[in-house]
Amino acid sequence: xxxxxxxxxxxxxxxxxxxxxxxxxxxxxxxxxxxxxxxxxxxxxxxxxxxxxxxxxxxxxxxxxxxxxxxxxxxxxxxxxxxxxxxxxxxxxxxxxxxxxxxxxxxxxxxxxxxxxxxxxxxxxxxxxxxxxxxxxxxxxxxxxxxxxxxxxxxxxxxxxxxxxxxxxxxxxxxxxxxxxxxxxxxxxxxxxxxxxxxxxxxxxxxxxxxxxxxxxxxxxxxxxxxxxxxxxxxxxxx
Amino acid sequence: xxxxxxxxxxxxxxxxxxxxxxxxxxxxxxxxxxxxxxxxxxxxxxxxxxxxxxxxxxxxxxxxxxxxxxxxxxxxxxxxxxxxxxxxxxxxxxxxxxxxxxxxxxxxxxxxxxxxxxxxxxxxxxxxxxxxxxxxxxxxxxxxxxxxxxxxxxxxxxxxxxxxxxxxxxxxxxx
Numbered sequence: 485x486x487x488x489x490x491x492x493x494x495x496x497x498x499x500x501x502x503x504x505x506x507x508x509x510x511x512x513x514x515x516x517x518x519x520x521x522x523x524x525x526x527x528x529x530x531x532x533x534x535x536x537x538x539x540x541x542x543x544x545x546x547x548x549x550x551x552x553x554x555x556x557x558x559x560x561x562x563x564x565x566x567x568x569x570x571x572x573x574x575x576x577x578x579x580x581x582x583x584x585x586x587x588x589x590x591x592x593x594x595x596x597x598x599x600x601x602x603x604x605x606x607x608x609x610x611x612x613x614x615x616x617x618x619x620x621x622x623x624x625x626x627x628x629x630x631x632x633x634x635x636x637x638x639x640x641x642x643x644x645x646x647x648x649x650x651x652x653x654x655x656x657x658x659x660x661x662x663x664x665x666x667x668x669x670x671x672x673x674x675x676x677x678x679x680x681x682x683x684x685x686x687x688x689x690x691x692x693x694x695x696x697x698x699x700x701x702x703x704x705x706x707x708x709x710x711x712x713x714x715x716x717x718x719x720x721x722x723x
Numbered sequence: 724x725x726x727x728x729x730x731x732x733x734x735x736x737x738x739x740x741x742x743x744x745x746x747x748x749x750x751x752x753x754x755x756x757x758x759x760x761x762x763x764x765x766x767x768x769x770x771x772x773x774x775x776x777x778x779x780x781x782x783x784x785x786x787x788x789x790x791x792x793x794x795x796x797x798x799x800x801x802x803x804x805x806x807x808x809x810x811x812x813x814x815x816x817x818x819x820x821x822x823x824x825x826x827x828x829x830x831x832x833x834x835x836x837x838x839x840x841x842x843x844x845x846x847x848x849x850x851x852x853x854x855x856x857x858x859x860x861x862x863x864x865x866x867x868x869x870x871x872x873x874x875x876x877x878x879x880x881x882x883x884x885x886x887x888x889x890x891x892x893x894x895x896x897x898x
Contacts, residue, residue, distance in 0.1 A: 492879035500853055500878065502860045528882045531838070531889055532854045538835035539855050542747040547739075555767055557739050610740070628740045 495525055499532065547630040613665035616648050617720065621712060627652070638712045642702030646720055649694060658697045661720055670697035734774050737783040738767060744856055745787050751851045752795050754840040762798075766791040785858065789866045792848050799844065834889075841888045846881035849874050 497503045498511050515522045552558040615625035615633045624632045636649040636656075647660040647669070657671040672693040707715065715721070745766060750759030769790050770777075777786055839847050845867070852863040853874065864871045 489876070489879065492883055493875050496879040496882060497860075497875050499882075500860065502875065524886075527886055527890075531882065531885050534831070534889075535835040535838060535850075535885070536855050538831040539747055539751060542750055542832075543743040545743070545746070547742050547746070551764070552739070555764070556771065557735055557767070626743070628743070629736070630739060630742065 491521065495521070495528065499525065499529055544626050546626050546632060549630070552630065609665055612659070612668075616650065616659060616661070616666045618716060620716060621648075621709065637706040638715065639698075639703040639706045642704075645701075646715065647701060647703055656694055658694050658701075660701065669701060670694055731774055734777065734783070735771075738770060738787065741784045741787050742767070744784060745791060748788055748851055748856060749791055749795075751836075751839055751855060752792065752844075752848060754836050762791055762795055765794050769794065782862070784856075785862055785866050788852060788856070788858075789868075792866065795848075796844065838885045838888050842881050842884055846877045846884065849877035850881040850885075853878060 494503070494507075494511055498508055503511065515525060549558060611626070611628040612633065615627060616635060619625040619633070619635050621635045621637055624634045627633055631652050633650055633652045636651055638646060638648050641647050641660055645660040645662065647658060648666075649656070649658050651657070654673055655671055658669045659666040660669055661667075670693045742763070746759065746763045749762040749766065750756055753759045753762055766787055770787055777783070839850070842850065848867060849863055852858045852866055853860065858866065860871045860874045863874045867874070
């Protein structure tokens with residue numbers, strides 16, 4: 485049945501956006517007068533979506549770093565430290581609020597400012613914007629290169645932009661949301677986190693890269709989890 | 724000779740960026756998580772070994788999809804010649820839609836895999852490239868080395884088959 489096959493092929497091309505506008509308009513007019521065809525189109529589209537959605541998470545699973553290393557691919561993703569790590573009891577930058585017991589570390593923070601005021605990333609920013617748009621604080625998402633990013637907190641800058649502090653491995657960063665994506669305001673090499681049982685709440689201050697960026701941007705107090713969740717759900721206030 | 728210049732570094736980074744999607748494509752092709760990962764590994768090895776054959780200005784993802792798909796077909800053919808030595812992946816290829824269980828543990832993923840494995844390989848690869856990976860007909864045609872019209876007809880037949888399979892399992896109240 486050549487007719488049937490021809491119709492199926494036109495439907496496929498229409499679903500895939502592979503028709504020129506005139507053909508697409510003609511096909512849509514045909515569907516409007518042919519409920520069976522319209523129903524078939526809806527069913528095919530639903531099947532497509534179901535399969536694509538089911539497979540979508542497969543592309544977000546982390547790639548095993550050991551495997552990458554075996555393949556000789558790992559070194560290209562490693563973040564080369566700009567200087568040797570300082571004394572290993574240095575807390576990571578966000579621990580300015582949680583200083584190790586008995587450790588006079590606020591003055592000892594030795595973090596290396598890597599990037600300040602990088603220009604806005606284009607959409608090809610390795611998944612950073614996507615991850616920051618959609619990942620709640622303290623949960624992880626995978627960047628395109630396999631590294632895991634963990635947003636730490638969300639706060640509003642004085643200029644009205646939403647900003648998030650985050651961590652990618654040993655790199656801590658601060659990025660603010662702009663129409664074309666998240667702009668990295670600062671990134672620093674951070675010492676590994678100390679163990680949770682070694683820290684306690686404290687009111688330390690520092691003037692490391694992230695803190696300096698926060699000061700420069702005049703960021704307000706961080707949002708609570710519920711407010712942050714609502715903000716993510718609203719797509720950051722976008723309509 | 725073995726001089727890894729800046730180009731090969733850039734190539735490695737592009738390969739890494741493609742890996743998550745390549746893995747999805749490989750799992751969709753084989754219908755099986757482990758076999759898909761094996762295929763991804765073979766694909767990366769082949770790509771790294773033949774990086775000099777990559778045409779600058781073309782898409783690394785399309786190039787790697789083509790390598791993966793060709794390796795997959797080679798594996799199916801070689802199993803066909805050897806006869807008995809088959810693993811679960813190739814069983815899927817030769818048995819087609821027979822309700823074979825997959826190792827995937829999520830039910831929606833398992834259902835999607837069942838629908839995909841009900842397709843002949845040529846339709847499955849076209850469907851995965853266009854519907855799941857978002858390639859245009861022209862790009863998919865280049866990956867599969869067939870005319871654009873062939874991609875269109877494979878997608879039409881794939882969707883008709885999927886609709887029959889999905890409709891059937893829904894209609895019978897499932898298994």
